[in-house]
Amino acid sequence: MAEYVDALWPGTPNGVTRAERRSGGYRVYVPDALVGRPLMLTAERSADIADVERQVVALNADEHTLVGLEALARLLLRAEAVASSFIEGLQINVRRLAKADVAEKAGLGGYDDTARAVLGNVRAMESALSLADGGDVTVGDITELHRRLLAGTRDERWGGVIRTEQNWVGGGGVTPCTAEFVPPPPDMVPDLLDDLCAYVSGDDHPVLVQAALAHAQFETVHPFADGNGRTGRALIHLILRRRGLAPRFVPPLSLILASHADAYIAGLTGSRYEGPAGSPGAQEAMGLWIDRFAADTARACTDTERFRAELDELETAWRGRLGRVRADSSVDLLLRALPSAPVLTVATAAELIGRSVQRANDAIGRLVEAQVLKQTTVGRRNRAFEVPELVQALTGFERALASPVGDTRQAPPARPVPYRA
Incomplete structure (x- = not known):
């Protein structure tokens, strides 16, 4: 008892x-x-x-x-x-x-x-x-x-x-x-x-x-x-x-x-x-x-379904900027894997898509040209790449789930949340 x-x-x-x-x-x-x-x-x-x-x-x-x-x-x-x-x-x-x-x-x-x-x-x-x-x-x-x-x-x-x-x-x-x-x-x-x-x-x-x-x-x-x-x-x-x-x-x-x-x-x-x-x-x-x-x-x-739809729209926009992307190419695989890696290096990208470092580097180059990725640094001089729109989307997702109605524009967050970029 x-x-x-x-x-x-x-x-x-x-x-x-x-x-x-x-x-x-x-x-x-x-x-x-x-x-x-x-x-x-x-x-x-x-x-x-x-x-x-x-x-x-x-x-x-x-x-x-x-x-x-x-x-x-x-x-x-x-x-x-x-x-x-x-x-x-x-x-x-x-x-x-x-x-x-x-x-x-x-x-x-x-x-x-x-x-x-x-x-x-x-x-x-x-x-x-x-x-x-x-x-x-x-x-x-x-x-x-x-x-x-x-x-x-x-x-x-x-x-x-x-x-x-x-x-x-x-x-x-x-x-x-x-x-x-x-x-x-x-x-x-x-x-x-x-x-x-x-x-x-x-x-x-x-x-x-x-x-x-x-x-x-x-x-x-x-x-x-x-x-x-x-x-x-x-x-x-x-x-x-x-x-x-x-x-x-x-x-x-x-x-x-x-x-x-x-x-x-x-x-x-x-x-x-x-x-x-x-x-x-x-x-x-x-x-x-x-x-x-x-x-x-x-x-x-409910909120995850909404977020998944937003990520689909984001990937569609990325593919539109890139033009033709061959199925199962390094670029195609990296696009699909990006949601799991808001920041990555050439080495982590290669591991993520199961391709060589050279192929991962080439894919990253195309994504940088299309402004899907943006170069940044990790530590003092270690080159890395950020997915700015993904960071922004995930920030928005965290903010939405902090709102009682799922939208911080309609109801303010019930807890501290990251600022939008």
């Missing part, structure tokens, strides 16, 4: 400040296990979930597009990682992240801690998708997600390390006594993680319901010292891919959650019911969180 348990913080006798030395009471939340937890969905709620799941399937199945779905998947994954990081207070614009990505692939230094942290989030998202192709999900898979998330950052030493001390969320204090939320005690974390993995490895509930409940449970358990939010959102990707709902790409749900961060946090908080899991109060608490999750997924699908 889920409950809040009163606990006493003993204070730190050797603490520097009075606040550190002060003892006090706080409340720890102990959730129910997920496996075997009763869930009764109303007919209306079940129908809404089925509708949204069909949207995700349709998004993955649509072949009527110029832009390659693989390229679009990479672009959306990058946008998802940026938004997931934003919720944790890490902000970066499209151009800066793209340059840092190229610098990392080329083995160059010079990119900052924020870029490194967000790139870690991209790696964690990629890891989540690769894990989805295997069998059952294990605690080792979850810790690997977290390790990749923190790799190369100042907190790298904590990557993949399950906490052994009490942690807490919010409150701004050095003790849990003023915290907004205190997760379960550390001795309960291993069993709760085992239960979470067993639940994620099963198929007792519809896919979106499973993703919603697993994500809420992960954030409730808060098994790591840092990076729980980003790891928990990568877990959503793992589930949607593993269950086959999103075999090609997951809609950028974090972009919506970041735009409604208060509602997102309130939804997670509201899902932490007290009492028996089968009680009406517990069922409604879980149901309201599922409603929030499904609605945000639907919005992510």
Whole structure:
């Protein structure tokens, strides 16, 4: 039975400040296990979930597009990682992240801690998708997600390390006594993680319901010292891919959650019911969180369809400037791959299209002449090429998803967003 348990913080006798030395009471939340937890969905709620799941399937199945779905998947994954990081207070614009990505692939230094942290989030998202192709999900898979998330950052030493001390969320204090939320005690974390993995490895509930409940449970358990939010959102990707709902790409749900961060946090908080899991109060608490999750997924699908159409128009314009482009030529392949690489070098372009460096260089030359690409630098003197219109389109996409109505001209963004060029 889920409950809040009163606990006493003993204070730190050797603490520097009075606040550190002060003892006090706080409340720890102990959730129910997920496996075997009763869930009764109303007919209306079940129908809404089925509708949204069909949207995700349709998004993955649509072949009527110029832009390659693989390229679009990479672009959306990058946008998802940026938004997931934003919720944790890490902000970066499209151009800066793209340059840092190229610098990392080329083995160059010079990119900052924020870029490194967000790139870690991209790696964690990629890891989540690769894990989805295997069998059952294990605690080792979850810790690997977290390790990749923190790799190369100042907190790298904590990557993949399950906490052994009490942690807490919010409150701004050095003790849990003023915290907004205190997760379960550390001795309960291993069993709760085992239960979470067993639940994620099963198929007792519809896919979106499973993703919603697993994500809420992960954030409730808060098994790591840092990076729980980003790891928990990568877990959503793992589930949607593993269950086959999103075999090609997951809609950028974090972009919506970041735009409604208060509602997102309130939804997670509201899902932490007290009492028996089968009680009406517990069922409604879980149901309201599922409603929030499904609605945000639907919005992510709708806006992604709009963005894909915009990218198709952009590629049509590029091909119009270039004139005749032979099918499967280096230029043709690079045009289709560009959405996944807002900034690239000759070497990364060659790898992207699977052609020689010379052929990639020739293709880049044609795209520069047609003003599709613009030369820039990465680091001090390393030549690179930017896709200005793509950077602008992706910036507009991020801005649109930050607006309550999907258009910043009609309703201002609900969160900080990158400026239009």
